[in-house]
Amino acid sequence: MAKKNSRDRMSNEINAGSMADIAFLLLIFFLVTTTIVEDKGITVKLPPWSEEDPDITKLKSRNVFAVLVNAQNDLLVRGEVMDITMLREKTKEFIVNPTKREDLSERPTKAIITLKNDRGTNYETYVNVYNELKAAYDELWDEMCLRKYGVKYSEDLPLAWRKSIKDEIPMVLSEAEPTNFGEEK
Amino acid sequence: MSKFSKGKKKPSPAISTASLPDIVFMLLFFFMVVTKLRDSELMVKVATPFATQLTKLEDKSLVNYLYIGRPVEKYKATYGTKPRLQLSDKFANINEIPIFLERFRVKIPEAQRTKITTSLRVDGQVTMGIVQDVKTELRKANQLKINYSAKKKPE
Numbered sequence: 001m002a003k004k005n006s007r008d009r010m011s012n013e014i015n016a017g018s019m020a021d022i023a024f025l026l027l028i029f030f031l032v033t034t035t036i037v038e039d040k041g042i043t044v045k046l047p048p049w050s051e052e053d054p055d056i057t058k059l060k061s062r063n064v065f066a067v068l069v070n071a072q073n074d075l076l077v078r079g080e081v082m083d084i085t086m087l088r089e090k091t092k093e094f095i096v097n098p099t100k101r102e103d104l105s106e107r108p109t110k111a112i113i114t115l116k117n118d119r120g121t122n123y124e125t126y127v128n129v130y131n132e133l134k135a136a137y138d139e140l141w142d143e144m145c146l147r148k149y150g151v152k153y154s155e156d157l158p159l160a161w162r163k164s165i166k167d168e169i170p171m172v173l174s175e176a177e178p179t180n181f182g183e184e185k
Numbered sequence: 186m187s188k189f190s191k192g193k194k195k196p197s198p199a200i201s202t203a204s205l206p207d208i209v210f211m212l213l214f215f216f217m218v219v220t221k222l223r224d225s226e227l228m229v230k231v232a233t234p235f236a237t238q239l240t241k242l243e244d245k246s247l248v249n250y251l252y253i254g255r256p257v258e259k260y261k262a263t264y265g266t267k268p269r270l271q272l273s274d275k276f277a278n279i280n281e282i283p284i285f286l287e288r289f290r291v292k293i294p295e296a297q298r299t300k301i302t303t304s305l306r307v308d309g310q311v312t313m314g315i316v317q318d319v320k321t322e323l324r325k326a327n328q329l330k331i332n333y334s335a336k337k338k339p340e
Contacts, residue, residue, distance in 0.1 A: 124309035
């Protein structure tokens, strides 16, 4: 009779005291087996592949901002040797052309930046140069967005705002086929 | 007179540990969400360069990774010191990229296939030759959304 009473399921409870141990075990497993990978980087959209050579449209030389990087990681911008720290400011000046100079771009919409490197260029240098060029555009977008809408440019803004800004300052960065002088043997 | 009884000490009750599992579970879920199981052992040395204009890769299930770098000490004898490409867990040639991409693509629902990003995890001390070849191959395979993996530059 008493035995039956102890088997009464309504009054029996599962002991949850070991739950913490199980959870700790899982936690330690995940702590040990996982690594937090930083998934950040410079996002780039490549141009589609085409077999035929790109047609060389005649561009006014004032609208082209040619950046060359050689195998020694030196920069040549529009025929002049330049330090990478100067690149961002020079690019911004070229795109906006605030003083209406004859040798800089007519309008931001017409400005074209070309980047050409060597097969022996360091990848780090290439990323740094690309970063500076992108930063020039990002800063211009920020400035314009602050002027127009009072907020900094970001991907969270309404599509119409982003479009109106990118229509005025489109990012045109073309990468030429690299030269081959310093490829490592 | 005083309203507050001073000298009288109450015996402090034992702290209940009933909510401990909840706290631990919370931690567990946090780590499960923010971490990613490393699926491949790195056979090349990859120290990504520093940059400032970074975007975060949002949906990790839509990202595939290409590793380019010099072979680590263990593989130097067999594979030399020239930069090599690693796909998932083995060294690969450039012409194996389309198959690798296709294998990844079939696992993704059709509607989301245009959002696939290829993350290029490239060592900073690699020359551009191999990177250029990989880029050309990606363009030929019509995988145009790429991301040069980089670390945030400390201020």
